[in-house]
Amino acid sequence: MSDIQIAQENEAKEMQPITAIAEQAGLTAADLEQYGPYKAKVNFAAINRLKEKEDGKLILVTSINPTPAGEGKSTVTVGLGDALRQLDQSAVIALREPSLGPVMGMKGGATGGGYAQVVPMADINLHFTGDMHALTAAVNTLAALIDNHLQQGNALNIDPRRIIWKRALDINDRALRQVVIGLGGPVQGMPRQDGFDITVASELMAILCLATDITDLKRRISQIVIGYTYDRQPVTVGELEITGAIAMLLKDALKPNLVQTLEHTPALIHGGPFANIAHGCNSILATQTALKMGDIAITEAGFGADLGAEKFLDIKVPQLGKTPDTIVIVATVRALKYNGGVALADLTTENLGALDKGFSNLAKHIANMQRYGIPVVVAINEFTSDTEAEVTMLQEKCAKLGVKAVLASVWAHGGKGGLDLAQAVLEALDQPKNFQPLYDSNADIQSKLTTIVTDIYGGKEVVFEGKAINQLKEIEKNGWDHLPVCIAKTQYSLSDDPKALGAPTDFTVHVRELIPKLGAGFIVAMTGTVLTMPGLPKKPAALNMDVTEDGLISGLF
Incomplete structure (x- = not known):
């Protein structure tokens, strides 16, 4: 079955009211702002009350560099959370929100897969609680106010050629990377070159994920540099006197979203910056709240450890005020063979030579994470084509680097398939750590x-x-x-x-x-050639999607 078929079959029978999920984590119905029976935002009164509680342990899940063969980082994150709860641990998951760009494109959603998913799966991957729409509206409102300032006399002396604030859309649309606006005569505005970022690459997305409350949100928004004057002085949102308006559009989006896994583990899903073009971590508010709601918080950082994990450790950690207690690196036999030169079509065939060669990618990520002084565990996300010899080789090579590698079959078996991984993680949580930042913050x-x-x-x-x-x-x-x-x-x-x-x-x-x-x-x-507005592939995932008369969605992975 596909991910969405598994989700739909289990959602109909198994989902609990979101109030029941909240109760597991010490919250009440009064702490929630509900979006139907299965989704809710955690309100600021609850967040402020939870601050008095002691932090739990923090697990950061990252991965090797992604390949077309797939790694399953979010799937492992969800499965690990479910497995820890099966071992009677009070675990809470903190993930990023999906963007419609990958959903409609080729990467897929961000809700896990198989029997290790957060639900309601379709809701989360599509409009969820409207956070992406609020961010898109805020980005474009700011852009409109900038152009209106130019039209109405340009009191701040902004140079239209040096405006760096872009408009945004939460879908891959290469045609909008470079545009010219204001055509049609004087009443249509000042003609200038502009462009669109995908919403998750906007600075407002990063701010949403780093702000700790409304006051901090407003402070950060006011500091945004939107461009420069004719004499090359920076111009900020604060100088435009529109901080309050932009913050107002984000007041609800700032609150973390609470949902559940198929096994009813509480999951906070909030914020969705990409790790290749942004900082790739879910919100500080969601992570902090997860640390207070359970004894163990499991969060993930986008893409490979060279991007998401590095940014988590060097950008998010100083502001979070909490370092991970363990790092889990997700790898697959298939992806490592791909790194070793095997074509995508041949990855189901055993190839120990290619696995040995491709292991260099995982070895580098292990060394990088160990460099931060945090215990590391490798999760081998199982595929049916994996052979015993390949798994054994991978485990032995990790052991030589001082790291335990554990096979996880959470896609097929949910939390039960992650029990060995959960046990290895619990052992790692008891190991000493000595966090070392990568660089001096005062360096240039x-x-x-x-x-x-x-x-x-x-x-x-x-x-x-x-x-x-x-x-x-x-x-x-x-x-x-x-x-x-x-x-x-x-x-x-x-x-x-x-x-x-x-x-x-x-x-x-x-x-x-x-x-x-x-x-x-x-x-x-x-x-390099990385872009802040991706394009859709030749055959986007959207070609396979549909909805029936009664609202049943198909083709969503």
Whole structure:
């Protein structure tokens, strides 16, 4: 059966009222703002009350670099949470919200799979509680107010050629990457070049995921740099005097969403920045709330550990105030063989040589996570084509690196298929940790970038292209070089070349643009050919989707 068929069959029989799920985590109906019987937002009164509780343990789930063979990071995250509850642990899951871009495109949703899913699956993957729509509206309202400021006299002396704020849409639409607006004469506005980001790449998405309350949300929004004046001075949202209006549009979206897994484990799903073009972590509010709602919080970071996990540890952790107690790296035999040079069509055939070669990718991610001083466990997400010899080889190679690798069959068996993994994670939680940040927060932007590229990616150097060189000088002049760096890079490789699989070395990462995101609190470094508005594939997933007269959805994975 497909993921949605499994979800629909079990949702009809098994889902509990969201109030019952909340009760498991010490919440009451008064703590919720319900969106029907199975979805709710946790209100700020409950969040503030929970702050008095002690934090639980934090597990960060990450993975090797994604491949067309699939890794199943979200599936393992959900299955691990269910397995821990089967072992009588008070576990709560914290995930990101899906974006319609991958849902309609090729990557899929973000609700797990098989019997390790969060539900209601279709609702979550589509409109959920409206957070993505609120963010899209807020981004475009800000854009409209900027252009209205130009039209109404431009009191702030904004240079239309140096506006960096883009409009947004929560779907892959390559035709909107570069546009010209304001055509049609003086009453239609000032003509200028503009563009669209996918909503999850917008700075407002990052701000939503990093803000701790409404006051912090407003502070961050006011600091957004939307562009520059004719004499190259930065212009902020605060100077436009529209902070309150933008915050108002996000007041409900700021509250974490509560749902459940197929096995009724509480799951907070909130915020959805991509890890290749943003910081790739769910909201601080959701993670903090999960840490208070249970004894163990399980969260995930987007794409490979070189992107999502690095950004979690270097951008989110300092603001979260809590470091992971254990890191789980998800890998599959199939994906490692793909990294070892096996064609997609041949991955079901045993190939120990390719597995041995492709293991370099996992080995690099293990070394990177160990470098932070946190215990690591490898989860081997099982596929039916895996052979005993392949699994044994993978476990033995991990053991030589001091890491336990555990086979998990959560897609097929839910929490029961993750019991061995859960036991290994519990053992790791008891191990000592000594968290070490990757770089000194006071280091300059060049040093931070070089450290990430050489230490995490395994590259040789960073080269700044012409535009980025000028922007680097501007960042230093404005005193922004103390901020952390968020690298936008292909997810398919440790390098900025998506075709360089395994663990490439001696490569150069090219930075073509540096974008200040002062509200989010970091500098985005655009590398290679990565785009903030993806395109749809030749055969998008949307071609397989349908809905019946009675509202039953099909083709949603």
